[in-house]
Amino acid sequence: MLSRTEWLDAGLELLAGEGAPAVTIERLTSALGVTKGSYYHHFKGASGYKAALLEHFEAQYTTRLIDTVEGDRDDGEKLRHLLRLVLADPDSAALEIAVRAWALQDPEVRAAQERVDKARTAYLEKLCRGLGMDVDPDRFAQLLYLILIGAEQVVPPIGKQDLREIYDLVLRLID
DSSP: OOOOOHHHHHHHHHHHOGGGGGHEEEHHHHTTTHHHHHHHHSSHHHHHHHHHHHHHHHHHIIIIIHHHHSSSHHHHHHHHHHHHHHHHHHHHHHHHHHHHHHHOOOOOHHHHHHHHHHHHHHHHEEEHHHTTTTOOOHHHHHHHHHHHHHHHHHSSSSOOHHHHHHHHHHTTOOO
């Protein structure tokens, strides 16, 4: 029997690859090569799966990253480490785009996206406040986040290497 995490990871993969309409029990069971029994063992129907999927997205793409960098010594090191982690995942942009598109159509997903955006921005603000910058640290944190979101949304998207160079440029502004 598949674990709950395996079901959720498969859902994020479908979401990133094909968008929210692809995340159905039929598509999930087909992709995983299992029957529906395991699905219903872990989730209470489609609404329970959607809620769990959104929580999993937040845990993997926000909470986990923050927890990982919290072990670093200073806020500058944390910020650079966080940016490296975000830019190291080649598939995260497609998932972020898919969740944002889904959030435009579904109030529950919108609430989850707002929670994720607020958590990410609040953490960036905390780190930027610790840098002793000459500019408004909260606005600088917003700028860092908007660069990432914008880079994912333009067509074609800005490549990870180009985005690294943009972040290096922006971070040099505060050094």
